[in-house]
Amino acid sequence: xxxxxxxxxxxxxxxxxxxxxxxxxxxxxxxxxxxxxxxxxxxxxxxxxxxxxxxxxxxxxxxxxxxxxxxxxxxxxxxxxxxxxxxxxxxxxxxxxx
Numbered sequence: 316x317x318x319x320x321x322x323x324x325x326x327x328x329x330x331x332x333x334x335x336x337x338x339x340x341x342x343x344x345x346x347x348x349x350x351x352x353x354x355x356x357x358x359x360x361x362x363x364x365x366x367x368x369x370x371x372x373x374x375x376x377x378x379x380x381x382x383x384x385x386x387x388x389x390x391x392x393x394x395x396x397x398x399x400x401x402x403x404x405x406x407x408x409x410x411x412x413x
Contacts, residue, residue: 344386344406364388370409387412 349357364381367388371378378390379399388404403412 340387340403340412341385342387342403342405342407342412344383344388347383367404367406371404374409376404 345358345360345363347356347358347360347363351357360383364383367383368378368381368390371381371388371390376390377393378388379392381388381390383389383406384403386406388406388409390402390404391399392402394400404410405412
């Protein structure tokens with residue numbers, strides 16, 4: 316009985332993170348880990364975030380405090396009641412990720 320409980324506990328422990336990993340948004344945003352021959356970053360993350368924020372605002376999305384997370388655009392948007400809500404968008408299509 317004790318052996319079965321240990322095996323069941325181990326199974327739950329190792330199986331539990333899988334659904335959480337699948338729920339994490341992943342995107343093909345700019346490769347900020349690439350560098351030019353002189354060692355400077357090939358992409359400017361701050362500049363890319365500002366550009367993404369401008370693109371979102373052009374679509375009527377009042378984005379602010381924008382940055383990148385797992386290649387996705389992570390930004391805060393007013394939810395209409397004066398509160399900020401964190402949202403994720405695909406870098407290329409600007410499609411909201413849920």
